[in-house]
Amino acid sequence: MAYPFIFEENFELGTKGDFGTEADTGSLLDFPHYSALAAIPGMALPFRGAYCMRIDCGDTNDHTLFEEDLNIADTATAWVRFYLYIHPDFAATADDIFNIFEWQSTSNVVEACISLQITAATDLVDIGIADGTEVSSGFTNISKGVWHLVEALFTVDVAAGSDGVLTLHVDTTQFQTVTGHNQSLAITHGVLGTQNTESTTTGVLLFDQFVFDDLQVYGFQRRFPETILCTKSQHIFVGNGRINNVTLLSGDTTVDNQVKIYDTDTADTNDASHIVAELRNTAVKEIVDPAGMPVRVTRGAYVQIIGTPEDGGPRALIQIGAAQAPQALNFIFQADMFVVKIINLAVQVVLSHVSSVMPLFCLCLLIWWLVH
Structure with a gap:
């Protein structure tokens, strides 16, 4: 395996980094600092480091990063690896299936994808892969409120041999394999982010530690190693x-x-x-x-x-x-917010009492002035 990888991005500059193009009509994609995330109840810190990628879903626009280095020739195999966090409040009022990663060929043809599905009745989220635009079957449940390791292998077959293979791994476990398919063309680029979401799908998705390589990258055995x-x-x-x-x-x-x-x-x-x-x-x-x-x-x-x-x-x-442990930093920010709320409440109580006694105070002041 080569070091560095064919492509790697950790968003540690607080930007899209080495990704080529960003599509973000509606400005729902950003790269927040850990201090901004820590101030949000129930929100995770970046999987590693100080920054990650965030999409705050709530419209039908694409919120994606595009990169041409994520290319796969005919008969070749490559892996993608990233970490995904789904906020506990991620919800939908209508069933929705949308892609979070796409392998595309010339003219932005979607040759394969990783999709999320959310069911309105339960707000449960599933993940799956497909040869084409969106997944229609083979989903597996993925929990909210924790970071997940997502890996996918893709072997491209443009010829008529139907030897294309797509495999999905979540948290080191292989959940789904799609075999026996062909691609119209070799892969020329990859797209990370949400596409074709319903406006009724709302909530935050976090992405971190993205890698593309010709061999399996695997995840980190320890999130915070020595x-x-x-x-x-x-x-x-x-x-x-x-x-x-x-x-x-x-x-x-x-x-x-x-x-x-x-x-x-x-x-x-x-x-x-x-x-x-x-x-x-x-x-x-x-x-x-x-x-x-x-x-x-x-x-x-x-x-x-x-x-x-x-x-x-x-x-x-x-x-x-x-x-310093990241969990401690999260606690400190939450504690600071609690103290601010207590101070605001105290100020409101004082002001409410002041407003109730103010007329009496003014009357006493007037009497004192008349007497003197």
Whole structure:
């Protein structure tokens, strides 16, 4: 498997990142910071890092990211991997089936797709795959309120042999396989996001850690590991914490690969004074370790990887010491909101009492003025 992958996006810049084109009529797609998500009751934090992709459903427009690097030639096989979160309040007043990922060929022909189905009577959500525009059968239930690992394999067959294969895995379990089909053309691009939703389908979907590669990528065994391999710039944690060590794994042919670690939770690399560690190689295939470890950060740890992507690197291997738990950050934001509500309530009580005694106070003031 190549490092970096054929395509990878973690949304850690708070943007669409390396995705090519964004379609978002109605502005329901964005890339929120973890602090914005933590302020919403019942909302998850990004699966990893400080940002993720969010779609707040509620209209019939497409809210998608388009990428030409997600191409698959005839007879070739490729995998997609991403994490999906469905908010507990995701609901519909009419049954709805819509795509969240499409493999498309020339002229945007949908050759295969991953779909969600929501049933109005129960608000239960199902996921499935299909050779064509939308799934009509073979759905499996997917729960709300937790992050799910979604993986799909696609083997393309443009000839008449009917050898095309599409397989869906959810949380490491294979749920559905579609075999014996043909594609009209090879895959030229992929589309991530919601398409053809009903306006009566409402609620939030979160997407994170998208990868496309020619071999199965798999998910993360641990969401918050103590040792993390970075193949792309990212926040390895947010909040206060310690980095015990960092190692630069250089590429096979390129020198001057770089790894910089910034004390930030907003991917801000403009202020060089926030750099807490910096490494660079002077020879190919060089493994570089720093001096002066461990280092501490207060806002978060953003790992910036600079260099030409190729076999072997550049990558960064980070050993994380004690760090603030994301669950604690979520609790802090919720506690802050609770305190604000208590203060607002107290102010309202005071104001209501002031309004009731104000006429009496004014009368007493008038009498005092007349007497004096």
